[in-house]
Amino acid sequence: MSRVGVVAWNTFREAVRDRVLYNLVFFALLMMCAAILVGQISIGIEQMVIVSLGLSAISVIGLLMAVFIGVGLVSKEMDKRTLYALLAKPVRRWEFLLGKFGGLLLTLCINTAAMAAGLFAALYYVKHSLERADGIALVAIYFILLKLALVVALALLFSCYTTPLLAILFTAGLYVSGLFVKEMRGLHSETMAPAAQALLRGLSYILPNFENFDVMASAAHARHIPGMLILQNTAYAALYCTIVLTAAAVIFSRRNLK
Amino acid sequence: MTDAAIQIENLTKDYPHGFLHLKTKRSLEGLTMRVEDGEVFGFLGPNGAGKSTTIKLLVGLIFPTAGTAHILGKPISDIAMHQDIGYLPEQPYFYDYLTATELLDYFARIHNLKAAGRRDRVTRMLKKVGLETARKIQLRKYSKGMLQRVGLAQAILHDPRVVILDEPMSGLDPLGRREVRDIILELKREGRTVLFSTHILSDAEMLCDRVGVIAGGTLRGVGAPDEIVGIKAHGMEILFEFAGENTAAAALLSKATRTGNRYRLQIDEGELYPTLEQLRSAGARILSVAQIKASLEEYFMHLIAADRAQAAAVDVSGK
Amino acid sequence: MNRQNWGPVLLCAVLMAGFAGVWRLQQRIDVQREALHQEKDDLVLRSGPMLKAMSLEYAPLMADLYWTRVVQYYGDKNVRHDENFELLWPLLDVTTTLDPHLLVAYRFGSMFLSEGPPSGAGRPDLAIALIYRGIHANPEYWRFYEDLGFIYYFELKDYQKASAAFLEGSRVPGALVWMKVLAAKVLEQGDNADTSAFLWNEIYSSTTDPQMKQNAETHLQLLRVDADCKQLDMIVADYRKRTGHAAKSVHDLAASGLLPRTAVDPLGFPYVLDADAKAQLNPASPLVKQRRIYQKPLAGAAH
Numbered sequence: 001m002s003r004v005g006v007v008a009w010n011t012f013r014e015a016v017r018d019r020v021l022y023n024l025v026f027f028a029l030l031m032m033c034a035a036i037l038v039g040q041i042s043i044g045i046e047q048m049v050i051v052s053l054g055l056s057a058i059s060v061i062g063l064l065m066a067v068f069i070g071v072g073l074v075s076k077e078m079d080k081r082t083l084y085a086l087l088a089k090p091v092r093r094w095e096f097l098l099g100k101f102g103g104l105l106l107t108l109c110i111n112t113a114a115m116a117a118g119l120f121a122a123l124y125y126v127k128h129s130l131e132r133a134d135g136i137a138l139v140a141i142y143f144i145l146l147k148l149a150l151v152v153a154l155a156l157l158f159s160c161y162t163t164p165l166l167a168i169l170f171t172a173g174l175y176v177s178g179l180f181v182k183e184m185r186g187l188h189s190e191t192m193a194p195a196a197q198a199l200l201r202g203l204s205y206i207l208p209n210f211e212n213f214d215v216m217a218s219a220a221h222a223r224h225i226p227g228m229l230i231l232q233n234t235a236y237a238a239l240y241c242t243i244v245l246t247a248a249a250v251i252f253s254r255r256n257l258k
Numbered sequence: 259m260t261d262a263a264i265q266i267e268n269l270t271k272d273y274p275h276g277f278l279h280l281k282t283k284r285s286l287e288g289l290t291m292r293v294e295d296g297e298v299f300g301f302l303g304p305n306g307a308g309k310s311t312t313i314k315l316l317v318g319l320i321f322p323t324a325g326t327a328h329i330l331g332k333p334i335s336d337i338a339m340h341q342d343i344g345y346l347p348e349q350p351y352f353y354d355y356l357t358a359t360e361l362l363d364y365f366a367r368i369h370n371l372k373a374a375g376r377r378d379r380v381t382r383m384l385k386k387v388g389l390e391t392a393r394k395i396q397l398r399k400y401s402k403g404m405l406q407r408v409g410l411a412q413a414i415l416h417d418p419r420v421v422i423l424d425e426p427m428s429g430l431d432p433l434g435r436r437e438v439r440d441i442i443l444e445l446k447r448e449g450r451t452v453l454f455s456t457h458i459l460s461d462a463e464m465l466c467d468r469v470g471v472i473a474g475g476t477l478r479g480v481g482a483p484d485e486i487v488g489i490k491a492h493g494m495e496i497l498f499e500f501a502g503e504n505t506a507a508a509a510l511l512s513k514a515t516r517t518g519n520r521y522r523l524q525i526d527e528g529e530l531y532p533t534l535e536q537l538r539s540a541g542a543r544i545l546s547v548a549q550i551k552a553s554l555e556e557y558f559m560h561l562i563a564a565d566r567a568q569a570a571a572v573d574v575s576g577k
Numbered sequence: 578m579n580r581q582n583w584g585p586v587l588l589c590a591v592l593m594a595g596f597a598g599v600w601r602l603q604q605r606i607d608v609q610r611e612a613l614h615q616e617k618d619d620l621v622l623r624s625g626p627m628l629k630a631m632s633l634e635y636a637p638l639m640a641d642l643y644w645t646r647v648v649q650y651y652g653d654k655n656v657r658h659d660e661n662f663e664l665l666w667p668l669l670d671v672t673t674t675l676d677p678h679l680l681v682a683y684r685f686g687s688m689f690l691s692e693g694p695p696s697g698a699g700r701p702d703l704a705i706a707l708i709y710r711g712i713h714a715n716p717e718y719w720r721f722y723e724d725l726g727f728i729y730y731f732e733l734k735d736y737q738k739a740s741a742a743f744l745e746g747s748r749v750p751g752a753l754v755w756m757k758v759l760a761a762k763v764l765e766q767g768d769n770a771d772t773s774a775f776l777w778n779e780i781y782s783s784t785t786d787p788q789m790k791q792n793a794e795t796h797l798q799l800l801r802v803d804a805d806c807k808q809l810d811m812i813v814a815d816y817r818k819r820t821g822h823a824a825k826s827v828h829d830l831a832a833s834g835l836l837p838r839t840a841v842d843p844l845g846f847p848y849v850l851d852a853d854a855k856a857q858l859n860p861a862s863p864l865v866k867q868r869r870i871y872q873k874p875l876a877g878a879a880h
Contacts, residue, residue, distance in 0.1 A: 003367075003368055003370075006364065006367045006368055007368075010353070010364055013355075013356075014353065014355055017355040018355065080351050081347060081349075081350070081351050082351055082352055082353055084319060084345075084347040084350070085345060085346070085347055085350060085352065085365075085409065085412055085413075086365075086368070087317075087318060087319055088317040088318065088319070088340060088343065088344075088345035088347075088422075089340055089365065089368045089369060090337055090338060090339075090340040090341045090368070090369065090370075091337075091340075091368050092337055180642075183642060183645055183646070183649075205596075205599065205600045205603055206596055206599070206600075209603055209606075212603075212606050212610070226609060226612065228609055229606065229609040229610065232602060232605055232606045232609060233606065235602055236599065236602050236603070236606060239595055239598050239599055239602065240595070240599055242591065242595060243591055243592060243595035243596065243599070246587065246588060246591040246595075247588055247591075247592070250584040250585065250587065250588045253584055254321065254584060256273075256319075256320040256321060257314070257319045257320060
């Protein structure tokens with residue numbers, strides 16, 4: 001196994017032993033309650049409610065994990081100095097970073113997959129059948145994973161050179177601003193100089209656009225999502241993650257540990 | 259001439275300092291030093307002298323402002339070099355959710371040790387540092403001494419030729435210190451080069467072939483422990499017991515310090531045998547005879563005092 | 578040292594290539610997402626008061642955000658020639674609840690809510706409700722009365738109520754004197770080309786919102802066209818009297834000296850004469866389309 005893989009597996013193991021995945025229990029409970037409640041409320045919109053609720057929960061839980069664990073990936077190791085012995089070994093710093101990224105991503109994938117299973121279980125319980133159209137929720141979940149990957153990369157980048165608190169703020173801030181990128185692009189104000197407007201427009205393309213991954217409405221109404229979009233979003237996430245991780249690697253490679 | 263195991267050339271390190279990191283603080287100044295192959299080298303100095311800084315520079319945790327260093331002929335910037343060195347950090351801390359076996363296995367994989375011999379090697383290492391019984395316990399439950407030993411295990415796991423230890427004895431009880439000392443001696447017997455930093459001088463005196471003394475970021479002296487101090491043998495010290503009065507030895511007795519019936523007498527080396535003869539014929543019971551050497555401790559104190567005086571002088575004149 | 582430089586160099590390269598790729602990719606993604614019709618056309622939270630409560634002290638900022646959405650929504654629909662403006666009212670409702678003093682929102686709303694499709698929602702009733710809300714929150718802003726009169730005059734053709742609005746507005750301190758004049762004129766004459774032109778001109782000169790300005794300009798152009806065509810018709814009649822036969826084109830008119838120069842519409846396209854020798858817009862002129870739009874009968878006009 002390559003060194004990156006070794007670090008990744010260790011990171012995954014830490015998350016598991018850290019009882020981080022207990023959130024799955026909470027999620028399962030949430031889904032069960034929702035399923036039962038929905039059954040009482042009305043017929044016909046179960047699809048929408050369960051899918052919306054489930055996707056929202058998966059997204060929120062995933063984001064919390066991505067931000068908080070992601071930020072700790074490097075800072076915890078630096079604080080606790082577990083990093084010292086490791087970096088004296090023949091492992092390059094970027095290999096370490098990539099391994100951390102991979103490990104957390106793996107954790108998130110497993111977590112999300114488990115929650116997805118819970119979602120479909122709830123859906124089945126309520127509808128007593130599953131149609132092909134329900135598969136659209138899977139696309140939405142895949143998009144959530146892409147989004148989480150990007151968030152983890154950002155969290156990793158910030159944790160390479162600032163304190164954990166600032167890293168959390170920056171990451172969360174970028175996420176929120178990433179949802180309003182479209183508004184920024186069309187920001188309409190007569191008082192703004194054209195230069196400022198052009199700057200905002202440029203910024204709107206450079207900032208990570210998390211709105212790309214939002215297909216919750218489509219999934220809730222079981223509307224088809226074009227395959228091209230899936231490809232494009234995957235490419236976007238991959239490209240952006242590459243940028244961020246490269247920056248993180250370069251910064252971390254020059255960092256003097258205290 | 260053989261290549262030195264560790265060759266340091268004019269190594270300098272500045273740290274950013276102060277508000278907005280505009281000033282720099284020089285924590286290491288032009289260090290030039292050699293550690294020969296197969297020797298045990300002690301790196302001595304008070305806290306903040308630059309020992310840890312030097313070691314961290316060598317293993318790549320921090321980067322030099324100027325100067326170079328080579329270990330086994332390879333520059334410190336070469337990551338391949340790390341396969342040949344083992345490092346024990348100061349006050350080590352490892353992933354506390356892992357057991358000792360798992361930790362060593364993790365590091366073994368990092369070192370690319372083949373699966374076949376890996377388990378064997380890990381068990382052997384644990385045995386070597388005396389942690390075999392505790393190998394399945396999570397590290398979070400380990401005592402300080404146990405952590406230190408795990409640290410040593412991971413440092414030598416991959417059979418490195420050079421072992422670098424940062425304050426390996428700190429925080430250990432005498433038993434723990436003994437164990438670490440024994441391991442270091444064994445490493446030496448195996449032909450490895452050992453560089454360790456410490457401020458426990460007696461350990462340095464006992465273990466090292468050579469020591470380097472560093473204070474205030476500069477190297478003050480390198481050599482065998484005796485050389486450093488330049489044996490200013492202050493003579494000999496005789497410890498003896500004497501009961502009763504004997505005017506024959508009265509002159510001697512008055513020069514000695516007395517505690518009950520025991521006397522401690524310091525004399526020039528040349529006078530040793532006549533004095534012993536005198537004491538013996540006076541009926542004293544000789545308990546011990548020892549050489550008085552200036553210890554590294556005194557040398558240290560002297561260095562620190564000199565540093566402080568210089569700093570004070572700068573302060574006064576600089577204003 | 579070469580080793581130390583690889584980092585920043587690599588980073589620069591990755592940043593440039595990466596963001597260039599991201600930029601391109603984003604544009605493609607935007608296209609795809611449009612196709613999803615995923616509804617930004619979905620105003621999930623419609624309750625103004627609730628949103629206001631949720632915004633804490635950031636309500637004006639939220640109002641700006643929603644105002645941006647209004648503008649985008651309207652512009653978007655226009656570009657796509659989509660006639661469905663059903664979210665316009667809710668968006669404006671939320672915006673003005675969040676910030677009751679966002680004057681432009683009321684003016685914009687009154688214009689595009691009352692105007693019929695395809696350029697507006699065709700809901701003068703909602704427009705009036707919005708204006709009254711604006712008046713209530715900003716009683717010193719006399720132009721709202723102008724807007725009110727505007728709606729009654731243009732869309733509802735209720736000249737009494739229009740006059741009353743102008744009169745009421747004229748009483749607000751700071752109101753321009755024409756309000757009073759107009760109150761009387763409208764009551765007396767009703768629908769009048771001069772009055773229409775005047776009102777549109779007021780809007781054109783007083784608003785800063787580009788879309789409102791554009792709309793006003795178009796209306797002014799059409800009014801100009803009407804006046805021009807009337808004049809041309811008179812000249813045609815004159816020509817017939819003089820020469821005894823019908824004119825075939827404006828060139829005939831120009832040749833005869835009755836027209837000082839070639840008559841062009843506000844966009845520069847020369848007028849043409851149709852088979853009945855009536856003055857018409859040049860078919861190539863974009864104003865033809867606009868004319869068709871604005872002469873459509875109002876759907877659901879209240880009375």
